[in-house]
Amino acid sequence: MKNHFSQYQNPLRILKLISGRQWLTFSASWLAWTADAFDFFCVSLNVDNIAKEFHKSHSDVTLAILFTLLTRSIGAVIFGALGDRYGRKWPMVGNILLFGILTFSTGFTRNFSEFLAVRSLYGIALGGIYGCAASLAIENLPNEARGIMSGVLQQGYAFGYLLAAAINLAIVPNSKYGWRAIFWFGIGPAVLIAIFRAVIPDEDAAKRRALSSRDSSTTMTAKDKGRVLLKEIKELFRYHWLRLIHAVALMSGFNFMSHGSQDLYPTFLTSQLENTPTTSTKVVSIMNFGAIIGGSLAGYFSQYWGRRITIISLCCVGACFIPLWYLPTDWRILAIGAFFMQFCVQGAWGIIPIHLNEISPSSTLRAVFVGLTYQLGNAISSASATIEATAAEKLKTKSPSGKIVPDYGKTQAIFIGAVFLCVIILTAVSPEYKGAMLEEVKYADGRVVVQVKPDVDKPETVEENNHYEG
Template structure:
C-alpha cells in the first residue's frame, strides 16, 4: 500500500525537519561539548527575546490602568497593541538586512537601546495620542529583535541541539511575560506611578541586556563567512556589497516565492494563536470571569509556566519526531483544553486551563525558530525568519481588537460578588475559544500541506 505523500513529508529525516538529515544524537554529550561562549551567546539572544515580551505585554497587563489614565475603553486601548504589531514587520526588514550584512552583535545592541528608549518614553506619555505614537515607533524597534535573537542563539550551536535550544529560546517570550506579570502583581499596585513604573523598569532591563550583548564577541558563523570571502578575494566595498545583497534578495524572492508565502501564512496562524490566547487574557479573567486583578495575574503567571514547559518539551521531542509532526501534535492538543480554558468559573480550574493551553500554544511555537532557520535560504537566516515572523504578526495584529469588538457584541451575564448583583459583560471566553479553535485547525492543515524540503505536495508551477 502506497504511503501518502503528506505522511512521507513528516519523516523527521527529511531536509529541514532535522537539519538536512541529521539524526538526533546523544543530547548529554552534545551539551557537554558546548563552550562558555556558546552558552553566553544563547543567553544573550534569550534575554533579548525576553525583553521583547516584557515590553510588549506591559500594555496587556495594564489595560485597566491605561483605560483610566486616558479615559478610553478596552477596544481603544487595544489599538496600541495593534499598532505595535503592525510596525514590527518594518523593524524586521530594517534590522534583518543590517544583521545579515554587518553581523549579529552591534545591530542587536543598537536595536535593544532603541527599544529601551521608546519603552521609557511610553511611561512618560500624558495623552492617548502620544501613547499610540510611541507604541507605533516601539513596534519598529521590537520587530528587529526576534530574527537577530534567533540567529545569535542558534547558528553557533551543533545541529543536534538546535531543536531543544529553539524551544528554550522561544520560551524567552513566555519568560518575559512571566516576569512582567510578577512585577505587575507586586510593584504596580503599590507604586504611586502605577502603570508607568512597569514601563520604566522594562526600559532599564532592555538597556541592561544591550550592555550584556555588547561585551560578548561577534557570531563565529558570521565571522567565518566573512573570512572565507576575504580568502577568496571577494571582499567588496560597502556600496558593492549593498548592490549585490539587494540583487541576491531579489533572486531569493524570485526563486523562493512559494516558500516565502508559505512561511508568512504559517506565521500568521501562529501569531493569531499566541496573541489571541494572551493579549486579552488578563482582561478576560477580570471582566468575564470576575476574578480580582491579583488572581488574574497569578493565573497569567501559571499559564506562562505552562508555556515554558511546553516550549522546552516540544524542542526536545522535535529532535526525534521532526519539526512539523511535533508542531501538529502540540497544536492538536490545544483543542482538547479549550473547554477547561473558558468554561469554569473557579480560579483553580481557569489557571489549569491557562497552563495546558499555553503548554500547547508555546510548545508548537517552540519549534518555530529552528524550523524557520532550517527553511531559510542560505545567507538570509536573520532576514528571512524575522521578516516572515513579523509579516505574520502584521496580518494578525488586530487579534486583540477583533476579540474586544466581538466581546462587545457577544455578551453574557455574571454575578458580581462585590455588588451582590448580576451584570451583563463581554463574553471574551467564548470569543477566544472560537478564534483559537479555528486558528489551531488552520495551523494543523497548513503545516501538514507544507513540505520542509522545501518542495510542496501539490506543485504550484
C-alpha cells in the first residue's frame, strides 16, 4: 500500500513550485473566468423575474441564454486569434471591459427584443475569455502543477455562479429596479479585473515574441502578421480537422452536461418546488461548493489516473446521484444530491483546461483551438435550457401546493442521464497527451514538435511521445 501511494505528490509541495509572477498571471485568468460566469448566470437566476416583466414564458427567456451561447464562437475566434498572435494580455483586457459594458447595458433594455439583441452581442464578448485565459493560465505554470491548477481555474466558473447567486439575493429583492440592478452591478467587477490584468507583469510577452520570430523578423508589418495568422488558422482546419471535430463534439457534450444541470435548476427550485429565493440560494450555494471541491480534486488526481479515466469515472458516479438530485422535496436532502451532482459535473470539467491545452495541435494557435472548440461546443449546446424548458412545459406535474406546473425536475433528470452517456463515449475515444510539456522545439529540417512528457505508467517510444505539427 505504501508503494501504491508513493506516486502521489503533496499538493502543497506542488503549489510551492509556482512563482509569484505565475500566481499573478494565473489569478488574472481565474478572475476573468469568474467574472464571465457571474455575468452569464445573472440571466439564469432571474428567468422568472424577466419573464414577468416582459410578459414572456420561461422558455422564451431562455432564448437569451441560447443566443448568448451561439454567438460566443465569434468571440472565441476573434480574441483567440489576437491572443495567439499579439499576446494574451491586451486582448483579455479589452475583452473583459467589453463584456462588462454589455452586461451593464442589459439593465437598460426597454423590451424583450432589445434584451435578446444585447445578450447576443454580450455572447461575442463573453466568448473570447476562455481561450486566452485557459491558455495563459496553464502554459505558464510548471508542468507538475498543471493538473491541479486546471481544476482550480475551471472552478472559477462555479465560484462566479456562487457569487451571482449570493449577490442576486442581496440586490434584486431589495432594489426598486428588480433584476436590472444585478446587471448594473456587473460592470464593477469587470472594470477592476481588467485593471488588474493590465497592471500585472506580462508573463506571456517573452513567449509570444519567441514564437512570432519563427514566422519572420521583428520588422513584420501588422498586415503581414494578419496574413500569417489567417494562414495558420487555415492550416488548423486543413491538417487537424479530425481533432478539431472531435474536440468540438467533446465540448458539446460537456456544455450540455453543465448547462443541462445548472441553467434551469434555480427555476426548478422556485417554480416547481415553490421554495423561497433564500432557500433556492442556499441549495445553489451548496451545489457550487460541491463544484469547486470536485473540480479542484479531479484536476489533481487526473495527473496520476489520466484525463480520460478520471472524467469517465466522475460521469458514472454523477449518474448515480440523479435521483437524489431531483426527487426529494426537502431542500436539505436535495442540496446533498445537488452537491454531489456538481462535484461530479464540475469535477469532470476541471480536467478540460489542461486536456484541451495538451491535445492542441499547435502552441501558436493554442488559444484559438481551446477557445474555438469550447465555444463551438457552447453553440451546439446553446439550446439546452430552451429544450428543457419547452419539454417541461409539456410534461406537467403537481407542485407542493397542488398547482399544475412544468416538470423541470424529471426533464432535467432524463436530459442529464443521456448527456452523461454521450460524454463517457466521447471521452473514451478522445486522444490523451497527459504530461505534454506545451513547449515547441523546431528542428533544422523544419519540423515543429510539441514535446510530450512520457507517462510513467505506459512507457512509449520517442516518436509516440512527440506530437508533430509540420
